[in-house]
Amino acid sequence: MRIGELAARTGVSVRALRYYEEQDLLAAERSSSGQRRYPESAVERVVLIQQLYAAGLSSRTIAELLPCVVDGRATPALIERLAAEREQVDRRITDLLHARDRLDSVLTAATANLRTGAACRREAAPRAR
Known part of the structure; x- marks a missing residue:
């Protein structure tokens, strides 16, 4: 093709x-x-x-x-390398799952705030002096 x-x-x-x-x-x-x-x-x-x-x-x-x-x-070295890459993928998956859980928490809180009429406010970052 x-x-x-x-x-x-x-x-x-x-x-x-x-x-x-x-x-x-x-x-x-x-x-x-x-x-x-x-x-x-x-x-x-x-x-x-x-x-x-x-x-x-x-x-x-x-x-x-x-x-x-x-x-x-595969050689033993290549298998070892592949296993190391898999471990890195697992770590990234874990990090993404934690990020998703955090977003779920924020969404739950934001949804509850909408139901009660409370607004989510963005807090200003402290100014450097």
Whole structure:
């Protein structure tokens, strides 16, 4: 498939797909006219790359981990690295859950204030002297 079709099927911009190629995250064959051609498996790979980016991994880390994640080929060092990345994702999830809980508390209080007619007031920050 051509780059535009891959972009449409994955919801990723053409520019991002070119960046993935530059970072050795994605490979394309070239037609005789120089157009990129991707195999069907590129759709799943792009989705995986997007998931890893969303988890906070860098391009370099994704490039190192893709062989383990995609093909199951791994060295002990790569498995250790993957486990460390997973721990970081777990920490971010925990932090996000705490932030969500805090927002829920604020929403509950704000909703109660609306019912009672009390307004939420923004407190001014103390001025520096």
